Amino acid sequence: MFRSLLFVPGNNPSMLQNADIFMSDAIIFDLEDSVNLDEKDNARNLVETYLLTTKELPKAVVLRINPVNSDLVDDDLKLLQTRKIDYLLLPKANKISLFVLDKILKKIENKIELKPTKVICLIEETKSVIDIYELAKHERVEALMLGAEDLTSELEINRTTEGKELLYSRSRIIYAAISNKLIPIDTPFTDIDNQDGLIQDCKNALNLGMKAKTAIHPSQLETINEIFSPSQKAIKWAEAVLKKAKELNKGAFQFEGKMIDRPVLEKAKKIIEKAKLFELM
Amino acid sequence: MWQAGSKESNDCLITLKKSDKTKIKIDSIVGHLFHNQILNAVKDTLKSDNINNVEVLVEDKGALDYTIRARLKVAIKRMMKDV
Amino acid sequence: MLNGVKRKIPNNLPRFVSSDDFLNKKRKLVSKKKKQLKTVFFNSYEEVFDKFNIKDKTTLSFHHHLRNGDRVIQEVCKVIKNNKLNDLHFAPSSIFPSYTNMTELIKKGNITNIHTNYLNGEVAKVISEGKLKGKLIMNTHGGRARAIESGDLAIDVAFIACPTVDRSGNGSGAIGKNACGTLGYCVPDLEYAKKVVLITDNLVDKLDDYQLNGEYVDGVLVVDSIGEAKGIVSGTTEVTKDPIGLKIARDCSVLLSDLGLLKNNFSMQTGAGKTSLAVVNYIKEIMIKQDIKGGFASGGITKSYVEMLEANLFEKLYDVQCFDLEAVRSFKENINHIAMSASKYGNPFEKDIIAEKLDFVILGATEIDLDFNVNVTTDSSGYLIGGSGGHADIAKGAKVTIIISPLIKSRIPIIKEKVTTITTPGEDIDILITERGIAINPKRKDLIKKLKSSKIKVFDIKELLDKTHDITGVPANIKTDDKIIGYVEYRDGTYIDVLRKVHDDYIK
Numbered sequence: 072m073f074r075s076l077l078f079v080p081g082n083n084p085s086m087l088q089n090a091d092i093f094m095s096d097a098i099i100f101d102l103e104d105s106v107n108l109d110e111k112d113n114a115r116n117l118v119e120t121y122l123l124t125t126k127e128l129p130k131a132v133v134l135r136i137n138p139v140n141s142d143l144v145d146d147d148l149k150l151l152q153t154r155k156i157d158y159l160l161l162p163k164a165n166k167i168s169l170f171v172l173d174k175i176l177k178k179i180e181n182k183i184e185l186k187p188t189k190v191i192c193l194i195e196e197t198k199s200v201i202d203i204y205e206l207a208k209h210e211r212v213e214a215l216m217l218g219a220e221d222l223t224s225e226l227e228i229n230r231t232t233e234g235k236e237l238l239y240s241r242s243r244i245i246y247a248a249i250s251n252k253l254i255p256i257d258t259p260f261t262d263i264d265n266q267d268g269l270i271q272d273c274k275n276a277l278n279l280g281m282k283a284k285t286a287i288h289p290s291q292l293e294t295i296n297e298i299f300s301p302s303q304k305a306i307k308w309a310e311a312v313l314k315k316a317k318e319l320n321k322g323a324f325q326f327e328g329k330m331i332d333r334p335v336l337e338k339a340k341k342i343i344e345k346a347k348l349f350e351l352m
Numbered sequence: 353m354w355q356a357g358s359k360e361s362n363d364c365l366i367t368l369k370k371s372d373k374t375k376i377k378i379d380s381i382v383g384h385l386f387h388n389q390i391l392n393a394v395k396d397t398l399k400s401d402n403i404n405n406v407e408v409l410v411e412d413k414g415a416l417d418y419t420i421r422a423r424l425k426v427a428i429k430r431m432m433k434d435v
Numbered sequence: 436m437l438n439g440v441k442r443k444i445p446n447n448l449p450r451f452v453s454s455d456d457f458l459n460k461k462r463k464l465v466s467k468k469k470k471q472l473k474t475v476f477f478n479s480y481e482e483v484f485d486k487f488n489i490k491d492k493t494t495l496s497f498h499h500h501l502r503n504g505d506r507v508i509q510e511v512c513k514v515i516k517n518n519k520l521n522d523l524h525f526a527p528s529s530i531f532p533s534y535t536n537m538t539e540l541i542k543k544g545n546i547t548n549i550h551t552n553y554l555n556g557e558v559a560k561v562i563s564e565g566k567l568k569g570k571l572i573m574n575t576h577g578g579r580a581r582a583i584e585s586g587d588l589a590i591d592v593a594f595i596a597c598p599t600v601d602r603s604g605n606g607s608g609a610i611g612k613n614a615c616g617t618l619g620y621c622v623p624d625l626e627y628a629k630k631v632v633l634i635t636d637n638l639v640d641k642l643d644d645y646q647l648n649g650e651y652v653d654g655v656l657v658v659d660s661i662g663e664a665k666g667i668v669s670g671t672t673e674v675t676k677d678p679i680g681l682k683i684a685r686d687c688s689v690l691l692s693d694l695g696l697l698k699n700n701f702s703m704q705t706g707a708g709k710t711s712l713a714v715v716n717y718i719k720e721i722m723i724k725q726d727i728k729g730g731f732a733s734g735g736i737t738k739s740y741v742e743m744l745e746a747n748l749f750e751k752l753y754d755v756q757c758f759d760l761e762a763v764r765s766f767k768e769n770i771n772h773i774a775m776s777a778s779k780y781g782n783p784f785e786k787d788i789i790a791e792k793l794d795f796v797i798l799g800a801t802e803i804d805l806d807f808n809v810n811v812t813t814d815s816s817g818y819l820i821g822g823s824g825g826h827a828d829i830a831k832g833a834k835v836t837i838i839i840s841p842l843i844k845s846r847i848p849i850i851k852e853k854v855t856t857i858t859t860p861g862e863d864i865d866i867l868i869t870e871r872g873i874a875i876n877p878k879r880k881d882l883i884k885k886l887k888s889s890k891i892k893v894f895d896i897k898e899l900l901d902k903t904h905d906i907t908g909v910p911a912n913i914k915t916d917d918k919i920i921g922y923v924e925y926r927d928g929t930y931i932d933v934l935r936k937v938h939d940d941y942i943k
Contacts (some may be wrong), residue, residue, distance in 0.1 A: 084363045085360070085363075088906065089678070092679075092870050113426050116422040117423075124418040297397075321428075381845060385815060385846075386910060399631060422671025
């Protein structure tokens, strides 16, 4: 489970050596868009030696590889041998690229006796928004992440803080993810200095059903974590409801004037689970 | 001449040249505290990649050991590609 | 013999015992200078030298309120060079990179002894490399006031750059084309130097409101320019964007909150760095949210404090030097923006000093050691890069002293087994906040207890050191030269550490 995932350019030693101190639930070490073509080898080697020698790694390590149809991906995937990578982030995820990646991974996993590596699909093409339910069913997939920059560029539209242009893609990702017990992760907010815009963007995504958001600068993490965490009020409510349920030992009862039944109890359990995981209690 | 890395802070720029014997030159902003560690990282990496007869220049801006090793490895790979 | 912080001090010199030891001593005061009946006006720096009989071995003092914009010290250096004077003793309250004319005079032996509270730039470099023939004594801001009033630092002539002076010799920093605000550091010089000359580029008939009393002034020199106001801006007005700095600042504000230090009528001081500014902004947010009104903030005052005063978040500002032009403006306009002298700020023997009224202070460190001793005087190779300023004064005075710093700066660990130079004794440092955790001085059991119920995780400082070494590797011990180039004088006049020449291997 995540609330926040921070992108760290793979070729930036200053960011790498501090990756574990940022309050991000996961760090995405990027070998793709933030790394120039002639520095791909530098980034790959740096991330590799970092993962192999660093004592305190981030809570979860995600590696964004280059597209599977590029000649870079084979070398990128050699980093799996470090056995420190929790998830792969697949750029331009679609039915074909996911199929190809799955095949390559199976081969590697067999060869080096690695348990199956979970994949986060980066949805940044119109056709993958359409095919989203098929991607979501794939057993390798753990989460679906929206990549709005490429998507809006393909659509030739502008991104706005109101985010109406993302309503469709966000909703499809959320429905596909939730119905398959995956985590829907929202696109980053790219205007780093605009904290008010970030707050609005996070709330828009949260209210539609997004469960986490990517960050492109550490200064965005505090806001993202706060908005995607259950509130103290919600935690107190959930604790009280569950306590009452235990006391009464009943599936349905009244609490503070409201009817409590199974779906509400499930919601309360989820809140407590998250609160414990994110150390909010 | 083959290079890898940069002169950004916490990074280092490695320059490799062919030479009749191995020479290592370290120019580091933290040389007074970490010269030996840097030297060992360079020697170690050369040894593990079985490289002799190169001149290595490390221009260091406070890179950690793994950064120095990674940069040197890439410089070596770039050299091997050309040779 | 070892002093109270286990540093070896030559036998004939006063040894530091503890920061409280001044309580066992009596205040030593020489009499203030005689008041003048008439103020003399000079036409040139040369004439001042002539009339005040400035010759070899004379002690001259200056203040640093114009910082990098100061022209007075540069002009005085020119006259010393032309007059071929030797073995002068300089006592500027601080030395800035723009004071370039001092360098040659130090190398050639025209200036051989220096007292100052802070120095960086070229002068710091040549002294570090052993070019000063005599000794460098590093004071604290409060300690310098003590040294002057006790006669330990006897000044022959004080050159006081003063943005506006009237015909009776009264001086003010609040107005004039080079207004720099409060002139707190030169008040002891004014009252105790044998001769005092004010140098100004703005002469007016009569000042109603002045900080420097003309009765102590022997002469006034009117020049075209005492400096450049834009050079006086120090520190920064921009909040840090560095994610490490922001994390430290955020953790600091949470800690202050959890310790219950942010409450009505509280008082505080911070430095003027980018991270301190971020702390101030976070504190401001908390104050607005929780409707807290502070008592006062003190120190070198910056724009962010002015904004808080104007937003009624603080009742008063006590200001010894204005760090930027917004502070200068506020000092002129706002009666609650109050001037304080160096003595009133941090002299251990003065009554009711501001340093002792502070609830908490937030300071930086170049190095901190396992005993919590702090170094802000030299860098890791022994080069002089600063000095106490008010560091040791307010660390002693404040109820809680917090150091904020990244644990690692370009691979250099900030925590050492032993710091290169002790500026401020560990007994006065309570909390260290870094991006990888917080350490609390074990003698502050009260603070440790208060944080038991907080989410903040507290480490032993040794644990933080080990964490650092896991990342950086263990640094080599640096080589030192035997030659003593000066001393760090604690605020009570004892010596807390010696300063040594940089080892030849490290000379840049």
